Amino acid sequence: MTAHDDQPVPRETRTTRERLIDSAVRLFGQRGIEGTSLRALTEAARTNIAAVNYHFGSKDGLLRAVIEQTMQAVNDERRRRLDELESEPQPPSAAALVRAFVEPGTGLVAEHGPNGPDVARFIGRMIGEPDPKVRQIFADQVDAVEGRYLTALGRALPGLDEEGVRFAYTSMLGLLSLHQSGAFATVEWPQRQTSRPEGDRSGTADRERLIAFITGGILAAATAETATSAREEARRASR
Amino acid sequence: MTAHDDQPVPRETRTTRERLIDSAVRLFGQRGIEGTSLRALTEAARTNIAAVNYHFGSKDGLLRAVIEQTMQAVNDERRRRLDELESEPQPPSAAALVRAFVEPGTGLVAEHGPNGPDVARFIGRMIGEPDPKVRQIFADQVDAVEGRYLTALGRALPGLDEEGVRFAYTSMLGLLSLHQSGAFATVEWPQRQTSRPEGDRSGTADRERLIAFITGGILAAATAETATSAREEARRASR
DNA sequence: TCCCGATTCAAACAGTCGTTTCAAACGGTC
DNA sequence: GACCGTTTGAAACGACTGTTTGAATCGGGA
Numbered sequence: 001m002t003a004h005d006d007q008p009v010p011r012e013t014r015t016t017r018e019r020l021i022d023s024a025v026r027l028f029g030q031r032g033i034e035g036t037s038l039r040a041l042t043e044a045a046r047t048n049i050a051a052v053n054y055h056f057g058s059k060d061g062l063l064r065a066v067i068e069q070t071m072q073a074v075n076d077e078r079r080r081r082l083d084e085l086e087s088e089p090q091p092p093s094a095a096a097l098v099r100a101f102v103e104p105g106t107g108l109v110a111e112h113g114p115n116g117p118d119v120a121r122f123i124g125r126m127i128g129e130p131d132p133k134v135r136q137i138f139a140d141q142v143d144a145v146e147g148r149y150l151t152a153l154g155r156a157l158p159g160l161d162e163e164g165v166r167f168a169y170t171s172m173l174g175l176l177s178l179h180q181s182g183a184f185a186t187v188e189w190p191q192r193q194t195s196r197p198e199g200d201r202s203g204t205a206d207r208e209r210l211i212a213f214i215t216g217g218i219l220a221a222a223t224a225e226t227a228t229s230a231r232e233e234a235r236r237a238s239r
Numbered sequence: 240m241t242a243h244d245d246q247p248v249p250r251e252t253r254t255t256r257e258r259l260i261d262s263a264v265r266l267f268g269q270r271g272i273e274g275t276s277l278r279a280l281t282e283a284a285r286t287n288i289a290a291v292n293y294h295f296g297s298k299d300g301l302l303r304a305v306i307e308q309t310m311q312a313v314n315d316e317r318r319r320r321l322d323e324l325e326s327e328p329q330p331p332s333a334a335a336l337v338r339a340f341v342e343p344g345t346g347l348v349a350e351h352g353p354n355g356p357d358v359a360r361f362i363g364r365m366i367g368e369p370d371p372k373v374r375q376i377f378a379d380q381v382d383a384v385e386g387r388y389l390t391a392l393g394r395a396l397p398g399l400d401e402e403g404v405r406f407a408y409t410s411m412l413g414l415l416s417l418h419q420s421g422a423f424a425t426v427e428w429p430q431r432q433t434s435r436p437e438g439d440r441s442g443t444a445d446r447e448r449l450i451a452f453i454t455g456g457i458l459a460a461a462t463a464e465t466a467t468s469a470r471e472e473a474r475r476a477s478r
Numbered sequence: 479t480c481c482c483g484a485t486t487c488a489a490a491c492a493g494t495c496g497t498t499t500c501a502a503a504c505g506g507t508c
Numbered sequence: 509g510a511c512c513g514t515t516t517g518a519a520a521c522g523a524c525t526g527t528t529t530g531a532a533t534c535g536g537g538a
Contacts, residue, residue: 016485032369034273038526048487050528055485059526128367128420130271164448171414171452178413181367209403212463213410213456220455221448255515277496287517289498294515298496 029122124181268361363420
């Protein structure tokens, strides 16, 4: 259209490699990994099938790159939050730990701009992935921070054995994943309107509701646990 | 071993159709639907590929039969529990509703005997399924009871708008699914020892912990919600 | 202009998928 | 024993999958 200047419309600012990762995040999140063919993916990225093998070696290589890129920011932020909490005199509460875990996840939507929801859904989707190979790639990225959260949670919830702590952490991770993947939207599931018309309604209210739910659940499970074990102990002592 | 009578060893008591459904439950739950080929499935059922098309028409037909068979018992039991709760004078509490929803799910393990864990994991897996076709089949089976639970939950949690109720229900369903699918078992995910050596430890303690978590989460989210809206209302009124 | 590495492209490869086909085997009934 | 509909079996079909190949294209230095 415009005839003389050099960049009237973005022209093609992102490289092929970046476009591939973008399309992979979106399509993997929408249709799953197995459900996304390289042909559909490369077509969406306006390039050729061979570009995947040239830039990433294989479909798995592309997946690994996507996971690493999307998870690094979350992991870094979670580590930073943990450092911050642990630098204070008293050990962090369960509520503070939940917040420090959830907010970096939900923050993805804000960070990644227009396709933030796609990124969030992609990560949410990874967690339920059946394929052990994918699980391994994903676990490699998460394990480091996971250990720190488990010990911190165990310290914040005394009277809860290791399995109980793991249950709490697992539920937190699962609920965050559920929230991010946008699952259960009853009917109009695969594609949803990305634009949220009303202010920060999604960014704040939904997140706070999620944090409140997780925190309340963890505390309730912890007190129920200790109550049960106390009752059993009393029963043992009474005979 | 025994030589004279008519049924010493099961001989081959289950029909081909039943063996196909059994294998489908197990393999779909372990590797996902897309990840399970008809060849692997029919081999596990000690029959031929064509048997699937003969008995069920297609792989989707088999899936539909599996979902219907496994979900019917859960749905019936949930309906019965709801009838029971709604027959009482006062409306049921959120805690009672959670219990009436979760226990039929976890009860699957006990009902289906040896491969109970497989059935539970299969149902848990269905919920996170990306493929819209599968989601539709699954939704057809669940929608009926879902509506009743939503209205009952809304009545038990006044001051929570429809979206809040849906969030509570969704979280409950997701946590139950998470619990049943056995996901997040850190490392040894795809196959786990099915035998639980110590008494009813799994059957009771795990279930109670899950119910406590969900109930606590729902109540916490509800109170936080009303607190937030009350605060906003106060802010609106103050200027 | 020539050349070179980097990148893109169309085409073909081997393998697996779900489905179909048709003949063989089975189990009662006349 | 002959017949029947029902069920099983081996083999092939077409349509996909991820991967590989080799030639075409591009953008800068010599």
